[in-house]
Amino acid sequence: MNRMQKKAVTLSTAAALLLGAGVAQAQELTVTSWGGVLQDAQRKFYFEPYTAESGVKVIEDTWSGGFGTIEAMVTAGNPKWDVVQVEADEHALGCADGMFEKIDWAKIGDKEAFIPGTADDCGVGAVVWSVILAYDGNVLKDHEPKGWADFWDVKTFPGKRAMRRNPKNMLEFALMADGVPATEVYEVLAAPGGVDRAFAKLDELKPDLVWYDSGAQMLQLLVSGEVVMVAGFDGRVNNYNKTEGGNLKLVWPGSIYATDFWVVLKGAQHVSEAMDFLAVASRPENMAKLPTMAPFGLPQKAAADMVPDEYKAVLPTAPANLEGAIPVDVEFWLDNNEELTQRFNAWIGQ
């Protein structure tokens, strides 16, 4: 064997080894969620049972949203994530743009078992959660904020406030603080001058605002006392109370709830495994366990009914908490996201 041939043999052996590794990898599924207690609960009640049943290993990743991340992965081909939990507007956007594999409902079960609007050919409802006014009950003891007008009231409640660094939900809250009833917020926002009015209201509070990107940051700001109130995520707040014995309080009227969806990225390597996984994650008996660990609402009625009573009260889907709360208007944000994000960035950076 001359040197060239030797080299060729070495190369082909290496290639065979690599291919072998590729075959071994077929028994894996990459699932991306939002980290924190939610993903801990999903691991325990979805990922582990799925692995036990199928023998397929779940590789986990976390993210904080962003359609660009998904678009880049899908466009480049061979996305490294298979299943991703996305927000409602990312679900709708990706669905319109053909970013997701078609959901195989024959495998997963009855689409009708889901609350209307939380199950379609592009995604399967994962959790229902709220963006909500939260404060530390140990700090604001004597005088408690009741709504967004109080969030804006820096005289009665001195100190900084934290909001999420994006226009979604924050513009709605500004309008509510300006006296618009929750049910009319999107009407006002879509009408001429509505967006100006929301930004003018945000202007008032700007010197006292701190901005967060992730749920972990939001919680850190609130519990460290760096801010007195947040427009934050109910799940993180509730979980802090439960696990750390905190006394954080939520103001449900005026909160905005939304559904997160499981989607399978177009061109993903393990589509069939992904559908099997979604079947496990959508079984009412598995879903019903999720709130015992992570306080999130469930998009399936049968599952929501099975949740033990002591866990129901803090969920955004509890009837008492839904009073005065509104769903996010996905259509509005689909149409206006780019323009309002640009304007928001210009405003926030000035």
Added chain:
Amino acid sequence: MSARTRRRLLARGALLSPLVLFLFFFFFVPLFNVMRSAIYDPVIARAFPVLSRSVEGWDRAGPPTPDMQEALIADLRGTTPEVLGDAVRRLNGMSSGFRSLMSKTTRALEAAPDPATRVDLLAVDARWGDPLRWQAIVDNLSPYTDRFLLAAFDLERDSTGAIAAMPPERAANFAYFTRTFVISALVTGLCILIGLPYAMLAASVRGRQRQLLLAAVLIPMWTSILVRASSWFILMQDQGLINGALIGSGLSEAAVPLLFTRTGVVLSMTHMLLPFMVLPVFNVLVAIPGNLMPAAAALGANPLRAFWHVLLPLAARGIVSGSLLVFMTSIGFYILPAILGGPAEQLISSLIAMYSTKAANWPMASALGLILFGITSMLYVVFGRIGTTPARRN
């Protein structure tokens, strides 16, 4: 050329080839692609090929011609969701509402699958009668565009095609650029102020003392940037160590706001980048013969004069290369301002990240990156000249 020289050249080439190939595939090709996507954006042309052939004869101000309507319908019928999705994302960014308009229209077309059926776009949605909607499509049918580069400077083309300033509520990029350079210059200045005396001290002592001084600079440099950012976060909180010390010692009555302020960001960036100033300056200083300063003194120069006329010119190369390193690294900073800064401290990299990972607007991200790259290259050339001239003179 003899066979031997040729063989030697070939061998040299073979030795260099991994480097050349690496640079080509992992540096030049991506760089070229990114730069190109700042001026080449074919997504709209790709989605509307028929329409691009039938816009002649339209006066831009009036309603669309029947030809254009037919063409648009043909394009919508002929395209895929992915191709249309790319185009709609771009269009919706220029003119809100395109997304619902398009999905409404495609739904109406799906309801009338037979191409022979006449579909009246204006009956599907009255917004199709608005010439501005059509202008948005027609004006962007050419794949080569200066729109993103203009937008990076807060400029745009008005309806006549002339370049005009963007309305202030949408104009943000220029502010981000200025801020990036102001903060970077501040950090560079502070690094010189702290780094030069420090390097002089380290160069003047020997043995264990020098090791200790250098270790104090190097050890933080080897620590992960995330760890250091989190440490600063803990230090600078209102109830943090710094404010605790200030209030405890009576220097301040209330907490001094550090977190989410310009002060905090500049402070922590200076700390991060100090090694990049100290090390090059130190390297130059230790190479200066130790008898020059005594010689200057012997010739009657006071210490300040000796520093100004002897040490500083000799150290200039180190200071310039240190400044270059610090400045160029700081204009690309992302994590630190994101964790420790408020919105008014976010640098241009945060905008690039937003356009790429959130908005999926790659041309805009590329345009901003291209401009940053251009400015950095220019600075590199200018700094490089300043840095080498005195050395050559000597």
